[in-house]
Amino acid sequence: MKITDALLGEHAVIYLLLGHLEQSAGSYESAAEARTQGALLAASLGSHAELEDELLFCELESELGAGFGPLEVMRAEHADIEGTIALLRDVDDAAEARRLAEHIAAAARGHSAKEEQVLFPLAENALGEETLLRVGELWAARRLGG
Numbered sequence: 001m002k003i004t005d006a007l008l009g010e011h012a013v014i015y016l017l018l019g020h021l022e023q024s025a026g027s028y029e030s031a032a033e034a035r036t037q038g039a040l041l042a043a044s045l046g047s048h049a050e051l052e053d054e055l056l057f058c059e060l061e062s063e064l065g066a067g068f069g070p071l072e073v074m075r076a077e078h079a080d081i082e083g084t085i086a087l088l089r090d091v092d093d094a095a096e097a098r099r100l101a102e103h104i105a106a107a108a109r110g111h112s113a114k115e116e117q118v119l120f121p122l123a124e125n126a127l128g129e130e131t132l133l134r135v136g137e138l139w140a141a142r143r144l145g146g
């Protein structure tokens with residue numbers, strides 16, 4: 001499987017998680033509930049961003065050169081989303097938890113849409129089928145190998 005298809009499949013699951021986050025954030029009864037959700041997001045979104053960066057972004061960078069603008073933007077967005085998830089994992093106040101959760105959901109939706117509309121098509125053009133398949137094998141090994 002091509003790495004871009006593998007990551008697209010992960011996005012489909014991420015959208016389900018974000019839908020759940022958006023639904024539950026409005027009715028957080030305690031900060032503890034939000035912290036549990038923060039831990040789940042760190043494991044899921046965090047692991048997705050990490051693999052995306054290590055496998056796809058690094059490959060693109062070696063093809064296109066360091067400092068390629070769209071990659072810098074994607075990495076800055078990963079950092080913003082991960083930083084906000086870290087805040088959610090430690091939050092003490094339910095209203096603040098709602099604000100953080102809403103930011104994570106909106107940022108992750110916008111970010112994923114940009115990857116789907118701009119970055120993944122760009123990667124498909126820049127890397128070519130053989131590389132996309134080879135990196136897709138690495139993705140499968142990482143996911144199955146834990």
Ligand SMILES: [Fe+2]
Binds near residue numbers: 111
């Ligand atoms: Fe990403």
Ligand SMILES: [Fe+2]
Binds near residue numbers: 007052115
């Ligand atoms: Fe992604």
